[in-house]
Amino acid sequence: MQTTPVTALLAGRIPVGTAVRVQGWIRTRRDSKAGLSFLHVHDGSCFDPVQVVAPSDLPNYTSDVQRLTTGCSVDVTGTVVASAGAGQSVEVQAASVRVVGWVDDPETYPVAAKRHSFEYLREIAHLRPRTNTFGAIARVRNCLAQAVHRYFHERGFCWIHTPIITASDCEGAGAMFRVSTLDMLNIPRTPAGGVDFSNDFFGKEAFLTVSGQLNVETYACALSKVYTFGPTFRAENSNTTRHLSEFWMIEPEIAFADLAADADLAEDFLKAIFRTLLEERADDMKFFADRIDRSCITRLETFIDASFERMEYTEAIRRLEKAVSDGRAFEFPVRWGCDLQSEHERYLTEELVGRPVVVMNYPKAIKAFYMRLNDDERTVAAMDVLAPGIGEIIGGSQREERLDVLDRRIAEMGLDAAPYWWYRDLRRYGTVPHAGFGLGFERTIIYATGMANIRDVIPFPRAPRTAEF
C-alpha cells in the first residue's frame, strides 16, 4: 500500500473514509483510559504532525503502542476519519501500528518533546531536523532554493555549474582553502625552498572557490542571462552569527546590461522569491512568526510591497553627514571614500528611508578591480542592496568591459594581469557591457525567518573548529 504524506492528509486532499498508510516518527503519545492512545506522527512533509488514534484492541497495543516514545519510527495503516476532538479536522483511525524502529533508551534520547536551546541542538545536528524549528528551516530553505531556480528558469536564465575547485589564484575575495594531495609530512621542495606545486594533483596550486563570478561572466558573454547557485568557501577565521566557512551563494550575471538593470533585477528577484515563500510555506512561516520572530511575515510583506529607493553613494554620505551634524551618533566616522559600516547601512534603510535602499556608485578605492569605472574616474558602478532589519543583503556591480580600463585597474591595485588572461580575453573578443550580483543564500534565510544564527539555517554548518558532522 502506498504511503500518504502527512501534508496531503492535513490539507484535506484525502477524503474521509479513505484507507491510508502513514510512515513517520512519533512526536508524542497520550494514552486514554477510554481504550485508545493518541499518537502524533510527523514525516516532515509539512509543519504539523498527524494524529493517529490507536485503539486498545490492536493486537500489539500493550506490547508496542503503549511503549512508544518520542522518536520511534512507525508504519501505520488505517482510515481517514473526521476528528472527534478539537485541534485537527481529520485524523487516522489505526487498523495496525507497526513499530519500525525503537528508541534505544528514552531516558537519554537527545531530542525530548520539549524546548531545547539552539546551542544544544547544534551539538546534535544529526537529530535536530526532527524538531519543529529545524524541520521548518529545511522546508523553507528548500522552498527558497526552488524559487530561485524557478525564477531564473522562467526568465530564460541558464544555470551554470561553475567549478568548486579553482586552480587560478586570482579570485582574491578572501582567504581560501587549499586543495592538495601532497603528503604534508613530506612536502616536495623547489630549489629555492618553496613548495613544489608542480608535483601536486593539478600541477599547480589549487583552492576551493570563493566566488563563481569570474567563471560565470564567461558564460554570460555567450548565453546572455546566466546564474550560479552553489557552495562557496571562505577560510576566514570569523566567528560570528553571520559567517560560515561553507555557504551557498546565488550569482546572476546578465549581458548587455548596466548597473540600473542589475538593480532592477535584484529588486524583482528578491520580491519574487519571498512572495513564493509566503505562498508555499505559510505553515512554517506562521511558526517562525509565533516562536522565533514576531515580525518576520510582515517584514516580508512590507519588503514585497515597497519600491526600493535608489541612492548614490555620494548622496548617502551627504545624508549620513547631515545626520551626524543633527546629533546622530555613529561609532565609526562618516567620510567620502570610506566604506559604509553596518550601522550606517542600517541608518539609511531603517531610519532615513524606511524601505530597502540600493546604494550605487562607490569610490573605486574600496571596491574590486573588475567593477566598471565611471566617467568621473572616482567611482565604480557598484551597488549594495540594503534592507531594514539586516543591512546589506546583496552586493553587485557592472563589470568593466573595456580592456584598456580593466588593465589599468589591475595595475592600479597591484595585481598581476597574467593569471587573468582568459578573463581579459572576454574583453578582446566581442566584449559587451554586463553586470551581476551576489546573494548569500543563508543570509536570505536568516532574513526571511528571523533566525538569529546562520549556523541554524544550514543543515551541517562549517565554521572555524566546527566540522563534526
Place this chain on the structure above:
RNA sequence: UCCCCUAUAGCUCAACGGUAGAGCGAGCGGCUGUUAACCGCUAGGUUCUUGGUUCGAAUCCAAGUGGGGGAGCCA
C-alpha cells in the same frame, strides 16, 4: 584575530564560602477523545579539566578546554 560572558541531573536553570535543588524529560501508578494534557510517586549529579587559596570550594583565584555574544573580515 581581538574583547566580553559562560560551563551544576538527559535538557533548561537555581543554589553565590558551610551536607546540591526545581521545572521539563524519563520510569511506575492514577485520570481523561487526548492536544508539548493533568495529578502522585521514583530514579537520576566525581558541579568541564588541572592547579591554587581556605578548617571547609559548585561558589574565590590562575591556566587550559568546550560553548555563546560582540567587533573586524565579508555573503
